[in-house]
Amino acid sequence: MTAPLQPNSTPSRTSTSTLVSSDGVSTRACAMCEVWTKTGQNRTFRGLFSAANLRNAHFDHSQLTVIFAKADAIRECGQCRADFVQAFEIPEVWWTSWSRRSNGYFGSERNVDQKGDLQSYQTWFRFLVKHVDTKSLPASLGHNTAKNYAWYKQNIFTHWVARTRQTFVIIFDPHEAIGSPLKDSMLDSFPETAASHPFEAHTYLLQELVSFQDKAVWSIRDLVRGTETKRSSYRLKASYFRLHEVARHAIHVSETLSVAVSTLGTMMHEHDYFFRDYPPPDVASNTSYTRSRARLSFIRNTLKSLLERSNSNKDRLANEIQLSFNNLTLFNSNTSIKIGHAAQIDSATLKTIAFLTLTFLPATFVSGMFSMSFFGFSPDEDRWAMSKQFWIYWAIAVPVTLTTLLVWHYWDNFFPVKSVDRDDE
Numbered sequence: 001m002t003a004p005l006q007p008n009s010t011p012s013r014t015s016t017s018t019l020v021s022s023d024g025v026s027t028r029a030c031a032m033c034e035v036w037t038k039t040g041q042n043r044t045f046r047g048l049f050s051a052a053n054l055r056n057a058h059f060d061h062s063q064l065t066v067i068f069a070k071a072d073a074i075r076e077c078g079q080c081r082a083d084f085v086q087a088f089e090i091p092e093v094w095w096t097s098w099s100r101r102s103n104g105y106f107g108s109e110r111n112v113d114q115k116g117d118l119q120s121y122q123t124w125f126r127f128l129v130k131h132v133d134t135k136s137l138p139a140s141l142g143h144n145t146a147k148n149y150a151w152y153k154q155n156i157f158t159h160w161v162a163r164t165r166q167t168f169v170i171i172f173d174p175h176e177a178i179g180s181p182l183k184d185s186m187l188d189s190f191p192e193t194a195a196s197h198p199f200e201a202h203t204y205l206l207q208e209l210v211s212f213q214d215k216a217v218w219s220i221r222d223l224v225r226g227t228e229t230k231r232s233s234y235r236l237k238a239s240y241f242r243l244h245e246v247a248r249h250a251i252h253v254s255e256t257l258s259v260a261v262s263t264l265g266t267m268m269h270e271h272d273y274f275f276r277d278y279p280p281p282d283v284a285s286n287t288s289y290t291r292s293r294a295r296l297s298f299i300r301n302t303l304k305s306l307l308e309r310s311n312s313n314k315d316r317l318a319n320e321i322q323l324s325f326n327n328l329t330l331f332n333s334n335t336s337i338k339i340g341h342a343a344q345i346d347s348a349t350l351k352t353i354a355f356l357t358l359t360f361l362p363a364t365f366v367s368g369m370f371s372m373s374f375f376g377f378s379p380d381e382d383r384w385a386m387s388k389q390f391w392i393y394w395a396i397a398v399p400v401t402l403t404t405l406l407v408w409h410y411w412d413n414f415f416p417v418k419s420v421d422r423d424d425e
């Protein structure tokens, strides 16, 4: 790290570009990084740097250097990765796939020389924030919904040089919504004195985290409140897909907050261990230490409160889903009772008809039978006569009756009843 500070002259602000070296061979320059520095009161955009140029740059006299870098581009290029490891002493564990997929962590590492004197102190931490766009969330949702949320990842590595007390903050893959606020917060607030310590930068970065989490929690709260106020109108028309989609976001917000609180706890422990092992050398440093400790504590407390609010959102939403479901069940139950009443009245009417039919049936049968031409009544002789051909009646009536019964019995086999299914509608 001896070459003078020279920003890469590549004008393009894309992440990758092709350079032509002095011998005319094309080489791929990956992972161009945007760099800002703060020296005294001056904050300066230093331009685009390749990993190799970052490794060689001193950024002399700057208290703070903020770097925007693309983690995957660096991870996938062996040379860029080696340059980053050499420049900022990024440990091997940071590059693992499980670290990249994690929902939050804090880690730190000290580098000491052979005499045990501190040379540099590295920290790395990751926070996730789920931002839900309440305006684009439709009133009702089907199975396929447009994406109306974004994950903001605060994936940060800090490198503090003990000798010069310089702080390097690498913000990996900053989302366009949070990159500039993070950078500006750092550059605006970082103290102009050189008496910075390894945790100076963290408090400013975390203040922004609280701001993003606050927006995330209140956007969910607005959705929940909107559901509560429309309770009477949606009683039978509640979109369960939408309610469950909001519940999913609420669960994620609570998850990220819970992880953030726990991560803050780990960070505070490390903060205390560091200053136990390396006590502040002067009054200014001690003031800075106690201030950062108090700020971390306050931020953790605020995140805890947000977590409680987020859990409350989650519970309120579960309450609304339960109420809406109960209302629907009650409505269905009342409808069933009404159908039952109607069926009861119909049944009573049919019973009366059946009773009357049964009352007259034997007499009708008898009168029908005796009115057949097989029987004859002679008024002169005052006697009944029955034809010897009466067996014909039985010979026809019995097979026809049996055939009717058989047809009735097997009717369902030939013409099965079609079941009513929603998918057939």
Ligand SMILES: [Zn+2]
Pocket: 028, 029, 030, 031, 077, 078, 079, 080, 081
């Ligand atoms: Zn590369």
